[in-house]
Amino acid sequence: MTYRIRTVCLFLCGLTSDLAAQTPPPSVTTSFGVDTTISEVRDIVRLTRAYLAQPDVSARSRGLWSKSPVDARYGDLAMEAYTGFPATIIGVTGAAPGDSVFAVKIIYGPADSSGTTLRPITLQRLYAVRAPGSPYGWQFSSPLPRLTRPWAHRDFGRITYWYAPGITQSSTKGLRASRFVDSVAKLFSVKPPSHLDAYLTATMDEGLRLIGLDFSLENSGPGSGFGGRGGGAGDYLILSDPRVGEAYLHELVHSVLGPTLQSRNSLFNEGVASWLGGSGNLSPRELYTGLEAYQRSHTNISMLDVLQGGGGEDHDAVVALYGTRALIADSIYRSSGIPGLKRFAQVTGRPADLIVALPGYIAGMGTDPNLWWRSETAAAVKRTAPAGN
Numbered sequence: 001m002t003y004r005i006r007t008v009c010l011f012l013c014g015l016t017s018d019l020a021a022q023t024p025p026p027s028v029t030t031s032f033g034v035d036t037t038i039s040e041v042r043d044i045v046r047l048t049r050a051y052l053a054q055p056d057v058s059a060r061s062r063g064l065w066s067k068s069p070v071d072a073r074y075g076d077l078a079m080e081a082y083t084g085f086p087a088t089i090i091g092v093t094g095a096a097p098g099d100s101v102f103a104v105k106i107i108y109g110p111a112d113s114s115g116t117t118l119r120p121i122t123l124q125r126l127y128a129v130r131a132p133g134s135p136y137g138w139q140f141s142s143p144l145p146r147l148t149r150p151w152a153h154r155d156f157g158r159i160t161y162w163y164a165p166g167i168t169q170s171s172t173k174g175l176r177a178s179r180f181v182d183s184v185a186k187l188f189s190v191k192p193p194s195h196l197d198a199y200l201t202a203t204m205d206e207g208l209r210l211i212g213l214d215f216s217l218e219n220s221g222p223g224s225g226f227g228g229r230g231g232g233a234g235d236y237l238i239l240s241d242p243r244v245g246e247a248y249l250h251e252l253v254h255s256v257l258g259p260t261l262q263s264r265n266s267l268f269n270e271g272v273a274s275w276l277g278g279s280g281n282l283s284p285r286e287l288y289t290g291l292e293a294y295q296r297s298h299t300n301i302s303m304l305d306v307l308q309g310g311g312g313e314d315h316d317a318v319v320a321l322y323g324t325r326a327l328i329a330d331s332i333y334r335s336s337g338i339p340g341l342k343r344f345a346q347v348t349g350r351p352a353d354l355i356v357a358l359p360g361y362i363a364g365m366g367t368d369p370n371l372w373w374r375s376e377t378a379a380a381v382k383r384t385a386p387a388g389n
């Protein structure tokens with residue numbers, strides 16, 4: 001089985017539902033350290049087996065997940081753990097004083113039948129809480145609200161920011177983010193989210209731990225380890241880049257437009273988020289200048305190659321990808337306005353199909369998309385140059 005390494009870099013983003021559909025593990029074994037003669041461990045292992053056979057939202061109606069208000073809101077935030085690899089339960093350990101909360105630690109990846117030789121792809125942590133009267137006497141509970149309850153938090157308009165210990169708070173960035181959310185909703189004439197919770201962490205690892213992912217295979221290199229992501233019904237964000245802090249505009253665009261427009265067109269979704277909000281710590285202008293530099297050093301690469309991820313996953317190639325998406329959103333807006341962008345949001349297809357459709361939204365694009373792509377990038381760099389240059 002092949003496994004595509006998740007791009008965890010400053011550009012990681014997207015709602016959980018955008019990630020690959022979950023595939024339950026074909027088998028669930030217990031490692032030698034898990035003693036099922038202990039009644040709590042035995043019952044929690046049974047609960048875990050039942051859940052992993054079908055890890056989806058039906059777990060609530062089947063009595064496997066807690067229905068407390070916070071759990072009902074969040075549920076399982078780590079659906080990306082379920083990629084079809086065998087699961088091995090490596091620990092059922094106390095997670096709070098007393099005997100009512102346990103952490104279930106699970107490794108996904110190829111394993112031998114004894115569960116002693118593991119090749120970990122993902123290490124997940126689920127929380128089981130005592131729930132008398134439920135099918136197994138225990139239910140799972142969402143990690144994020146449990147882990148962040150003691151954090152400092154602060155409201156800016158519709159957004160509540162939660163700060164991991166040691167994270168610097170910025171009123172300037174919080175206010176900017178709050179105003180930005182309202183301005184994006186106004187631009188697209190959609191209802192802004194009634195409330196957003198945004199969790200600020202120092203690194204992506206720290207952010208992923210909040211949803212119960214302690215380890216997963218990642219890309220290495222400059223730019224990795226930082227990023228933002230949204231999830232749930234678009235009502236929570238994990239923002240893990242201290243350079244960006246509260247003003248993680250790209251993810252905020254997703255939070256406003258994701259739930260309201262429900263577009264499945266990633267070129268629209270990522271394009272508009274990057275056009276209005278940049279990406280990671282890069283402004284839209286920095287994306288365009290990065291794209292222009294990339295085009296200069298890659299004279300033969302096509303727009304389709306870049307949109308298909310054919311440029312690779314190093315930092316420069318990812319900048320070129322997001323810069324291209326931003327450029328397309330910007331061009332559709334200048335040619336067809338918000339109505340044009342909203343029509344484009346409803347188009348679906350592979351990148352090649354979307355490129356073919358673009359002349360319907362971008363006047364004067366001509367017959368050669370690559371020629372347009374290069375000349376339009378140069379024009380965008382000029383257009384966004386700071387005044388006086």
Ligand SMILES: [Zn+2]
Nearest residue numbers: 013014270273
């Ligand atoms: Zn995005």
